[in-house]
Amino acid sequence: MEKTSTRGRPREFDTEQALAAALRVFWTKGYEGASLTDLTDAMGITRPSLYAAFGNKEALFRKALDLYGEEKxxxxxxxxxxxxxxxxxxxxxxxxxxxxxxxxxxxxxxxxxxxxxxxxxxxxxxxxxxxxxxxxxxxxxxxxxxxxxxxxxxxxxxxxxxxxxxxxxxxxxxxxxxxxxxxxxxxxxxxxxxxxxxx
Amino acid sequence: MEKTSTRGRPREFDTEQALAAALRVFWTKGYEGASLTDLTDAMGITRPSLYAAFGNKEALFRKALDLYGEEKxxxxxxxxxxxxxxxxxxxxxxxxxxxxxxxxxxxxxxxxxxxxxxxxxxxxxxxxxxxxxxxxxxxxxxxxxxxxxxxxxxxxxxxxxxxxxxxxxxxxxxxxxxxxxxxxxxxxxxxxxxxxxxx
DNA sequence: CATATTACGTACCACTCGATATGGAAAAGA
DNA sequence: TCTTTTCCATATCGAGTGGTACGTAATATG
Missing domain, CATH: 1.10.357.10 (Tetracycline Repressor, domain 2)
Structure with missing residues (x-):
């Protein structure tokens, strides 16, 4: 699932931490109410980084739902x-x-x-x-x-x-x-x- | 509240009927989910007509809420x-x-x-x-x-x-x-x- | 008929949306 | 050092948002 190649520049942010921040945004504003700007601001990353790490908004929401189910x-x-x-x-x-x-x-x-x-x-x-x-x-x-x-x-x-x-x-x-x-x-x-x- | 002047071109659509249609749209799609295109299509009127008759989207929603409370x-x-x-x-x-x-x-x-x-x-x-x-x-x-x-x-x-x-x-x-x-x-x-x- | 007043229809505004192309920076292997 | 790979940042894309300016059509009053 996760890319674990050792070559290339390493990611500068923590994926789990960013996902937890995304969950908080989705939780407070809903799926449609959470804009990419809201998400990237809270996650502390840029849009291309979000897309590279999570795919797109819908995939990010699904992973946030997984985290929500596991933790909450x-x-x-x-x-x-x-x-x-x-x-x-x-x-x-x-x-x-x-x-x-x-x-x-x-x-x-x-x-x-x-x-x-x-x-x-x-x-x-x-x-x-x-x-x-x-x-x-x-x-x-x-x-x-x-x-x-x-x-x-x-x-x-x-x-x-x-x-x-x-x-x-x-x-x-x-x-x-x-x-x-x-x-x-x-x-x-x-x-x-x-x-x-x-x- | 309602303009009742007799001068000028009369309105071609029924305000109450249009409001009822707007209520259905808001009811099914929510406030943010209902776009002006959704609303005007369902109401059978154009955007300027909507703004002239109801003010703006928020005022229209409030009037739809009134109708909802009265009827439903x-x-x-x-x-x-x-x-x-x-x-x-x-x-x-x-x-x-x-x-x-x-x-x-x-x-x-x-x-x-x-x-x-x-x-x-x-x-x-x-x-x-x-x-x-x-x-x-x-x-x-x-x-x-x-x-x-x-x-x-x-x-x-x-x-x-x-x-x-x-x-x-x-x-x-x-x-x-x-x-x-x-x-x-x-x-x-x-x-x-x-x-x-x-x- | 002439004029004022209103409604309608098109076309458009600035803005935000989700999503990307592009170019440079950084780190690994050869 | 050189190449490859990946990441980050800027700058944008086309589409859609709520909202309007403007010109035209229609009706009532004088």
Whole structure:
């Protein structure tokens, strides 16, 4: 993947560091809202360097999405490992609060790309949609397990409870993007857990 | 507000009809995603006509928001008139489904503007934020009334239950924007009502 | 009819967008 | 040292952006 030839002039900037800066820009301004000038300014490199290192804007966004998934959504995988459905929900809700209320990176990139990016490259929305869908399926599987474990008092459908929980999480991301603070999001999380239909 | 002088050449297009077309474009593509070419093509008018009739793109968007609030969010006012908190929630949830799953206008403009429009005119986000906040306060007041009426079994805070319900509604809008169909959103609504903490 | 007022249509403005061609600087191997 | 390879920087590309100047057509008032 990465060119590792030893010949020629070595790169003067750190690729990972530049990618992290690009992620922050995409996170705050969205795909279409982030111009190449915004990106290169934040990354500290010139346009040709960006194209040489990352291909183009879309490829850079995809790599930023990869980094986002690895760093910022790691809590999702850990959340699924909780012992009960309530534990999974709790982990997801409070993990989302941490991710969604950054110092300057507010909201969720997946939500941004789903709601915005309407006129953007269809392939990007498709990519984000696929990532979201795979997480959703994992959560459905975990909820089926919880149902088999007898976690839920009343009978529930795994698809239904998953889609409901995702809606709450996405709604929290929306409110965070609109300026909600941590305390207000904790209210949502506590209310959700207070009426969560399982032990 | 509107020029009603009888002198001069009369306008050849219907202002309200053109505004409705602009609303559809803004709804599907967002504020920044909707170009003047998109707008004028859909409205069937030329650029100078648009600027003469509506001022500029931002003013047109605001008037489209007004129309959106009057036509598409009328159900919110009716929802608040329900007799119980559960009735309010039910009306809001199912009303949102109707609004959010149009034939070609999917999602919620308020959610779009909150999540997207990060780099757009700050005044627009502020405007949308104010509109959302006023609806939120009305819902808080209705929930306080419901608490006083003894609607809720367990003790709840009006601010908390409001923010929770809004999160579910916003999450449904996100899922609609991502392609969820009516049946899937009905699952979310039913799940929300099934665990709703009031009679 | 004459004139004022308004709307329409074309053609264009300055600007920004994402993306590149080009030329020189720097570092490796021969 | 010489060549090759790669990187960096300037300067630009064509396309598209929101917004307008200007000339013409159409209607109402006098």
């Amino acid at each position: 959504l790691a809590y999702v995988g850990r959340a699924l490992a909780a012992e009960t459905a309530r534990g999974v929900a709790s982990n997801l809700l409070y993990g989302a609060i941490d991710t969604v209320t950054g110092d300057e990176c507010r909201g969720c990139m997946g939500v941004m790309a789903s709601v915005s990016c309407q006129s953007a490259e269809e392939s990007i929305r498709e990519d984000v949609s696929n990532r979201t869908e795979s997480s959703r399926k994992a959560l459905v599987a975990r909820m089926e397990q919880a149902i088999a474990d007898g976690d839920f008092a009343a009978p529930v459908e795994a698809e239904t409870i998953t889609r409901y929980l995702l809606a709450v999480l996405q709604g929290m991301a929306v409110q965070a993007g609109a300026g909600a603070n941590r305390e207000q999001l904790q209210q949502v999380a506590e209310a959700t857990l207070a009426i969560w239909p399982s032990r | 969010l009328a159900y919110v006012g009716r929802a608040l008139a329900a007799e119980t908190a559960r009735g309010v929630a039910s009306n809001l949830l199912y009303g949102a489904i109707d609004t959010v799953t149009g034939d070609e206008c999917r999602g919620c403009m308020g959610v779009m503007a909150s999540v997207s429009c990060q780099s757009a005119e700050e005044s627009i986000r502020e405007d949308v934020s104010n509109r959302t906040e006023s609806s939120r306060k009305a819902l808080v007041a209705r929930m306080e009334q419901a608490i006083a009426d003894g609607d809720f079994a367990a003790p709840v805070e009006a601010e908390t239950i409001t923010r929770y319900l809004l999160a579910v509604l916003q999450g449904m809008a996100v899922q609609a924007g991502a392609g969820a169909n009516r049946e899937q959103l009905q699952q979310v609504a039913e799940a929300t009502l099934a665990i709703w903490p009031s009679r």
